[in-house]
Amino acid sequence: MTxxxxxxxxxxxxxxxxxxxxxxxxxxxxxxxxxVGAGGLGAPASLYLAAAGIxxxxxxxxxxxxxxxxxxxxxxxxxxxxxxxxEAAARRLKALNPHVAMTGLQAxxxxxxxxxxxxxxxxxxxxxxxxxxxxxxxAACVDLGLPLVSGAMGRxxxxxxxxxxxxxxxxxVPEIPPDAETCSAxxxxxxxxxxxxxxxxxxxxxxxxxxxxxxxxxxxIYDALSARTRTVRIGADPECPVCGHL
Numbered sequence: 001m002t003x004x005x006x007x008x009x010x011x012x013x014x015x016x017x018x019x020x021x022x023x024x025x026x027x028x029x030x031x032x033x034x035x036v037g038a039g040g041l042g043a044p045a046s047l048y049l050a051a052a053g054i055x056x057x058x059x060x061x062x063x064x065x066x067x068x069x070x071x072x073x074x075x076x077x078x079x080x081x082x083x084x085x086x087e088a089a090a091r092r093l094k095a096l097n098p099h100v101a102m103t104g105l106q107a108x109x110x111x112x113x114x115x116x117x118x119x120x121x122x123x124x125x126x127x128x129x130x131x132x133x134x135x136x137x138x139a140a141c142v143d144l145g146l147p148l149v150s151g152a153m154g155r156x157x158x159x160x161x162x163x164x165x166x167x168x169x170x171x172x173v174p175e176i177p178p179d180a181e182t183c184s185a186x187x188x189x190x191x192x193x194x195x196x197x198x199x200x201x202x203x204x205x206x207x208x209x210x211x212x213x214x215x216x217x218x219x220x221i222y223d224a225l226s227a228r229t230r231t232v233r234i235g236a237d238p239e240c241p242v243c244g245h246l
Contacts, residue, residue: 024209041127043075044197056101072190114140138169158196162215167236168243
């Protein structure tokens with residue numbers, strides 16, 4: 001896999017980085033990533049993945065851009081309000097990096113459709129805000145053997161985990177919490193989306209290039225109010241309904 005002169009200049013800071021270099025940049029270019037949810041987390045994650053030179057990005061989201069999104073979803077502008085998120089996002093990301101193949105799917109991911117929607121990819125990012133979708137994405141990733149980078153946020157706190165078959169996301173969250181909150185109900189500080197979404201993109205890039213130590217089997221929790229982070233181990237649940245048979 002070769003790079004054009006434009007790409008060599010574009011990715012110069014990666015090419016001189018010991019942990020990435022030419023082989024790592026080639027790996028990025030050869031990778032196909034699906035980002036489920038083009039909202040608060042998917043927006044910054046997609047920007048940095050496109051800028052990094054991912055070969056192909058698929059954005060999956062059923063919604064249109066709403067004015068209230070613009071407080072944290074920096075992928076969009078006022079001119080995008082009322083338009084499908086995946087279409088507006090694809091335009092912006094293609095303008096950022098024309099070397100990335102962009103696909104937008106204006107659809108929700110469900111338990112019956114997840115495998116078909118994700119099967120042609122190498123890595124999945126989930127930044128959705130409902131547990132039904134997260135469970136469907138996780139089950140598909142386990143069945144397909146795909147690594148999953150999962151992010152979540154609310155109020156002033158965010159978290160990122162990396163799941164490679166076992167333990168899976170359902171080991172962390174066995175059932176939908178009865179007191180689950182949404183950002184629309186409790187609010188979220190806008191800049192937190194940039195922090196968590198960027199970490200998601202960074203973890204994806206590390207997985208692809210083999211750089212450093214990934215968050216696989218761990219959960220990073222960031223408290224913006226106290227400016228503190230902590231990382232906790234995620235144990236594999238032998239009774240997990242998704243990965244317990246592995």
